[in-house]
Amino acid sequence: MSEAVREALRGQRIETPSWAYANSGTRFKVFAQAGVPRTPEEKLADAAVVHRLTGVAPTVALHIPWDRVDDYGKLAGYARDLGIRIGAINSNVFQDDDYKLGSVTNPDPAVRRKATDHLLECVDVMDATGSRDLKLWFSDGTNYPGQDDIRARQDRLAEALGEVYRRLGPDQRMLLEYKLFEPAFYTTDVPDWGTAYAHCVELGPKATVCIDTGHHAPGTNIEFIVAFLLRAGRLGAFDFNSRFYADDDLMVGAADPFQLFRIMHEIVAAGALGAEAGIAFMLDQCHNIEPKIPAIIRSVLNVQEATAKALLVDAKALADAQRAGDVLGANAVLMDAFATDVRPLLAELRAEQGLDPDPLAAYRASGYAEKIVAERVGGEQAGWGA
Ligand code: PSV
Ligand code: MN
Numbered sequence: 001m002s003e004a005v006r007e008a009l010r011g012q013r014i015e016t017p018s019w020a021y022a023n024s025g026t027r028f029k030v031f032a033q034a035g036v037p038r039t040p041e042e043k044l045a046d047a048a049v050v051h052r053l054t055g056v057a058p059t060v061a062l063h064i065p066w067d068r069v070d071d072y073g074k075l076a077g078y079a080r081d082l083g084i085r086i087g088a089i090n091s092n093v094f095q096d097d098d099y100k101l102g103s104v105t106n107p108d109p110a111v112r113r114k115a116t117d118h119l120l121e122c123v124d125v126m127d128a129t130g131s132r133d134l135k136l137w138f139s140d141g142t143n144y145p146g147q148d149d150i151r152a153r154q155d156r157l158a159e160a161l162g163e164v165y166r167r168l169g170p171d172q173r174m175l176l177e178y179k180l181f182e183p184a185f186y187t188t189d190v191p192d193w194g195t196a197y198a199h200c201v202e203l204g205p206k207a208t209v210c211i212d213t214g215h216h217a218p219g220t221n222i223e224f225i226v227a228f229l230l231r232a233g234r235l236g237a238f239d240f241n242s243r244f245y246a247d248d249d250l251m252v253g254a255a256d257p258f259q260l261f262r263i264m265h266e267i268v269a270a271g272a273l274g275a276e277a278g279i280a281f282m283l284d285q286c287h288n289i290e291p292k293i294p295a296i297i298r299s300v301l302n303v304q305e306a307t308a309k310a311l312l313v314d315a316k317a318l319a320d321a322q323r324a325g326d327v328l329g330a331n332a333v334l335m336d337a338f339a340t341d342v343r344p345l346l347a348e349l350r351a352e353q354g355l356d357p358d359p360l361a362a363y364r365a366s367g368y369a370e371k372i373v374a375e376r377v378g379g380e381q382a383g384w385g386a
């Protein structure tokens with residue numbers, strides 16, 4: 001195993017989402033679990049446990065207003081004391097009644113103002129927490145043909161994005177996330193990577209695309225999108241999760257580990273794994289029926305395993321086979337790497353860093369799950385909209 005592979009794995013970073021520690025689920029039912037956090041501070045405490053056990057998850061994404069606090073500087077300090085940092089700030093312009101017909105694309109200018117002001121407030125939160133990334137996802141769209149003017153909605157979107165973009169500090173970025181459908185079922189205002197990319201290009205270099213792996217039509221070749229955006233310098237982040245049907249938000253790598261490997265292969269091949277490439281590898285998941293902290297640890301391990309396999313691809317053999325037009329040979333190079341059991345390697349690297357080689361077993365043995373069930377009694381559990 002080359003030292004470069006080991007070094008790349010040691011340096012990998014994965015961001016976990018605050019909301020995945022809280023109660024979340026489907027639009028039909030959210031099943032509450034004992035011991036889930038009641039406050040942003042308790043979410044950070046859980047995230048710190050994931051980082052302590054895996055060694056690769058030092059940042060936590062916040063979602064405003066789900067993580068609203070009076071003093072964001074203090075929250076960032078609390079995170080630092082736990083050995084972690086605040087990652088992306090996610091805006092939320094999809095849960096107020098005012099947004100029934102859209103947020104920044106709403107036909108009513110007063111609603112558009114309210115939505116844009118919220119996005120600007122999120123930049124204030126970034127200033128206070130030292131966060132680099134503003135992640136924007138808009139549920140905006142229409143349900144019926146004729147409901148609104150499709151082109152005018154794009155103009156409204158561009159205007160709001162422009163205002164927020166101009167507010168960003170020199171070291172801050174905008175991540176624009178797209179999603180095929182839901183909650184809008186006829187048109188969605190940012191439905192695909194092409195739309196997100198076009199808006200980013202119009203905005204400027206600090207605007208990049210966030211690929212949520214659950215936000216595509218079935219059969220979409222996500223690694224092609226990854227390759228295209230990498231080449232264009234506009235891939236800013238991933239929201240990793242996996243799906244069997246639509247935006248299922250299941251654990252990344254659970255539904256299709258091969259797809260995750262193919263995505264990570266494009267990242268590795270482009271030299272975009274390291275922090276200097278500026279790509280945020282985030283999780284965006286809902287753990288509706290499984291215990292949350294171990295599910296997040298499992299997800300982190302799944303990303304590490306896909307990455308390790310991608311790093312094992314013999315780049316020279318692949319390039320030689322490609323140049324020679326050796327279709328089967330080139331495919332075999334990829335499949336050999338995918339078929340490698342990388343778990344012993346990752347366990348060894350963890351042991352070298354003083355971590356338990358098996359973070360899930362270490363979590364079970366830690367007693368943390370029992371401790372939070374015993375301690376987090378009373379108060380209101382955090383969840384979607386809490
Ligand atoms: C939307 O489906 C999304 O993927 C966005 O990232 C949201 O902010 C997130 O889910 C939270 O549920
Ligand atoms: Mn997402």
